[in-house]
Amino acid sequence: MSFDSYGRRIEYLRLSVTDRCDLRCSYCMPEGFKGYEEPANWLTFDEIERVVGAFAHLGVQKIRLTGGEPLLRRNLPDLATRISALPGITDLSLSSNGTQLGKHAQALRAAGITRLNISLDTLDPARFAEITRRDALGDVLYGLSAAREEGFGPIKINMVVMAGVNDDEIDAMAAYCIGHRFVLRLIEAMPVGETGQKTAFLALGPIRDRLRQRFGLIDGVVPGAGPARYLVSPDGSYRIGFITPMSQHFCDTCNRLRLSVDGTLYLCLGQDDKVELRPLLRSGCSDEQLEQALLDGIRRKPFKHEFREQPGQIVRFMSFTGG
Ligand code: SAM
Numbered sequence: 196m197s198f199d200s201y202g203r204r205i206e207y208l209r210l211s212v213t214d215r216c217d218l219r220c221s222y223c224m225p226e227g228f229k230g231y232e233e234p235a236n237w238l239t240f241d242e243i244e245r246v247v248g249a250f251a252h253l254g255v256q257k258i259r260l261t262g263g264e265p266l267l268r269r270n271l272p273d274l275a276t277r278i279s280a281l282p283g284i285t286d287l288s289l290s291s292n293g294t295q296l297g298k299h300a301q302a303l304r305a306a307g308i309t310r311l312n313i314s315l316d317t318l319d320p321a322r323f324a325e326i327t328r329r330d331a332l333g334d335v336l337y338g339l340s341a342a343r344e345e346g347f348g349p350i351k352i353n354m355v356v357m358a359g360v361n362d363d364e365i366d367a368m369a370a371y372c373i374g375h376r377f378v379l380r381l382i383e384a385m386p387v388g389e390t391g392q393k394t395a396f397l398a399l400g401p402i403r404d405r406l407r408q409r410f411g412l413i414d415g416v417v418p419g420a421g422p423a424r425y426l427v428s429p430d431g432s433y434r435i436g437f438i439t440p441m442s443q444h445f446c447d448t449c450n451r452l453r454l455s456v457d458g459t460l461y462l463c464l465g466q467d468d469k470v471e472l473r474p475l476l477r478s479g480c481s482d483e484q485l486e487q488a489l490l491d492g493i494r495r496k497p498f499k500h501e502f503r504e505q506p507g508q509i510v511r512f513m514s515f516t517g518g
């Protein structure tokens with residue numbers, strides 16, 4: 196087991212397998228973005244497997260594949276198969292925008308991915324096209340039904356709540372998720388990159404109180420829930436999560452690190468502290484040297500983000516860091 200200098204056990208790695216994306220969500224990526232990482236700088240599957248194996252040796256158990264849009268990385272199920280076979284890895288999940296999920300759901304399930312988080316901020320096709328700059332709601336809904344057929348569970352829907360953009364749709368989204376047995380999670384927008392900084396966050400506290408009344412929900416304790424705080428139905432058949440990095444941060448229980456596609460290990464979503472692993476990997480480092488670099492990073496993990504105090508601090512986009 197590995198602990199940072201604040202006594203937090205580090206057991207979770209978010210692994211960005213690409214910085215590319217087929218959508219341009221307004222809070223995440225600029226519309227005309229072209230500054231993608233060169234393929235020569237992407238970690239190869241062998242390199243990723245080696246880093247994840249080293250993390251597993253240090254006590255990391257949970258891996259989430261993310262991006263950018265991870266389903267754009269060719270042969271992703273092969274990587275998933277390799278990661279889920281590593282000793283010590285007990286949980287492999289995927290964050291996706293869902294546009295390509297219909298095609299890949301079966302292979303992903305066969306590769307050992309059990310849990311899915313799918314981004315969906317609206318159920319209205321025109322609004323979807325405005326937020327993501329692509330007319331692809333139908334593809335996402337098809338992907339969700341394919342995922343349900345394959346038996347993924349739970350399937351979580353991540354909705355970034357934006358004032359005046361989609362906050363009028365929260366009840367409809369809750370009803371949709373309850374009806375389809377998806378777990379809705381509402382998220383406060385973070386000032387990550389100029390896109391996130393231009394997005395006004397909406398504090399979820401009042402929304403939480405309203406949903407509690409409207410759907411007759413009670414406070415829930417969900418083991419392994421991470422940063423989400425849940426309201427649950429009295430019979431436990433459904434729940435709604437609230438992720439509040441802005442109005443009520445959860446840094447004191449943060450258990451994760453993020454590895455970007457170019458092999459940069461980010462120690463906090465809201466800070467610039469990092470470890471460059473690619474030069475180390477490509478200079479023929481030993482397993483001991485690699486583990487030492489990871490341990491140094493874990494020890495240097497910052498205590499908290501400063502999204503409120505310094506909202507202009509993080510210039511890299513969420514699609515690069517891996518959300
Ligand atoms: N493309 C995949 C997706 O959309 O799920 C995975 C990567 S995306 C960067 C991961 C998550 O980050 C998504 O749920 C997205 O809504 C969230 N996200 C992106 N920018 C954000 C921001 N500025 N504030 C809060 N969440 C953000």
Ligand code: SF4
Nearest residue numbers: 216220223263292514
């Ligand atoms: Fe792409 Fe996900 Fe960012 Fe949207 S949130 S632009 S789907 S990486």
